[in-house]
Amino acid sequence: MLHQYFPLQSEARSHMNEKWKECERYVSHVLAFNERYCKLSEQITLTLSCDFIKLLYCCAWYLFERGRFDLSFSIVGSVESAYGRADLLDHGLLLADLYSLQADMYNKLTQADKAVKFAMRSLKIKEKAVPIKVLDKHHPQLANSYIDIGVFIAGTNPRGAIRLHEKAIMIREGSPKYVDDQMQLLSLNYMNIGQCWWMVKELDKATVVYQKILDIIRALEEVTGAPLNSMTSWAMSVLANVLIDQGKFDAAFDLYTQSMKVHQQVLGITHYKTAACYNKIAWFLRKEGEYEMAIRYLRLSLMVHTHKHAIDTRPEIARTKYQLSEVLYHVGQIEEGGRLETEAQQLRFQLVGKSPGEDESQEAYDELVAYFYL
Incomplete structure (x- = not known):
């Protein structure tokens, strides 16, 4: 069933995220497939086909793009084990x-x-x-x-x-x-x-x-007939970065807003890439004095990153806590702002060894995060 219905990776090995609606129906089957394979391989010597191994590989790729890193690593281990026992001549x-x-x-x-x-x-x-x-x-x-x-x-x-x-x-x-x-x-x-x-x-x-x-x-x-895809949303986001540096803030905000909406529709509101949009939108909102709305977006970003237990999100958490603390100070929530700032400083020290107050700024916390999330 999986081989017939689960979308396989293209020859070009492009991203599979446009196929999520198809893939999502089969996640439980993917996990059961891998679990049964692992148990059976411990009991008997299996003769594995190339199609079998490629299917496992495609499942792992999909789960990785869906942000399910722990499950993807598990299946990759299965694929490597299977590949080592198969004579594929590839x-x-x-x-x-x-x-x-x-x-x-x-x-x-x-x-x-x-x-x-x-x-x-x-x-x-x-x-x-x-x-x-x-x-x-x-x-x-x-x-x-x-x-x-x-x-x-x-x-x-x-x-x-x-x-x-x-x-x-x-x-x-x-x-x-x-x-x-x-x-x-x-x-x-x-x-x-x-x-x-x-x-x-x-x-x-x-x-x-x-x-x-x-x-x-x-x-x-x-070609695809799909007006919304993750590539569109990223293109909007990175072009907005350029517009900011050119001083075109209104145009940049419009692009970031569009990018966030596409991220939400394609990837979902709690995907880690969508969460990165919330930080940027909050930056604009704070700049315009919309502090309460900025706080809501930053709390949502913090919630997403805090619950991604399969990956190390300390850089994102540190950045978001520091950014949120700065906004909270502006609205008089000094106690919570101070607590979040302290927690952000502790995380930054863990990550790069910088003491509280040392070269500290929003830009310094942005540098903790991978460049493609800026």
């Missing part, structure tokens, strides 16, 4: 997929070193597969490894990340063979380059890139 390409998935998971857990390690393992397998004609030199999966590493190093080396993203784009645009399979991934490539140009304050270059992204997304929406 030159390690499915193993490379598993490494890429784990790299993405560690990146979301803000463990960049582990993310780069797994991404490099994946890239080495793919690079070895190209000369022996097992993997096309323009295959999306090869480009994916370069964009992955670019994303993982962007926080510390944005210009190096730009070079990797440009290499990925050269692979993607080097052949028309895979155009229809990777429109989403091509827009993601440009999205990350634009983000890096914004980080190094090359705002004109960032704006040009974001316009390119919106053109690709419009074409993607025409």
Whole structure:
């Protein structure tokens, strides 16, 4: 049943989040499938098909994108175990997929070193597969490894990340063979380059890139017939960042509001990516003196991050508590504001060793959070 109905990952290994409505019906079956496989594999020697292993892999990818990191890691362990016992003769390409998935998971857990390690393992397998004609030199999966590493190093080396993203784009645009399979991934490539140009304050270059992204997304929406997707919401969000730096606050607020609404519709109101929108909306509301509304959004963000037990959300919690404490001070709630500020300082000390009052500002707390959540 799962193999027939659960959406499988595309050849290009693009994000599966547009298929959530289909996937969500089968989560209980996915978990039961993995549990029964684990129990049975302890009792007898199983002969495993490639389709069986790929199905487990697709289930793990979906759960990861849904924010179910603990379950995804569990299933990835099952897939690696299954792969090790099966003789697939695929030159390690499915193993490379598993490494890429784990790299993405560690990146979301803000463990960049582990993310780069797994991404490099994946890239080495793919690079070895190209000369022996097992993997096309323009295959999306090869480009994916370069964009992955670019994303993982962007926080510390944005210009190096730009070079990797440009290499990925050269692979993607080097052949028309895979155009229809990777429109989403091509827009993601440009999205990350634009983000890096914004980080190094090359705002004109960032704006040009974001316009390119919106053109690709419009074409993607025409192909899929889906006007709302997570790529649209992220494009709005990152373009709003540029508009803020250009002093265009009203236009930026409109984009952030639209981005938040799309996040809520596509990902849900309690997804960790949606919660990042609440922090930015609260920033605008505080700037306009709408303190009570800002407090409501920040409490919602704090609730989401506090209940994500499967991942380390201390950076997000620290940022949100500090941001909330500043707003509470403005409305005279000194006691709660002081308590939250102290808790934020303690978390920041745990994360980066900075003592209370040392280089302390909202920007300093923003730096705790992965750049793609800013």
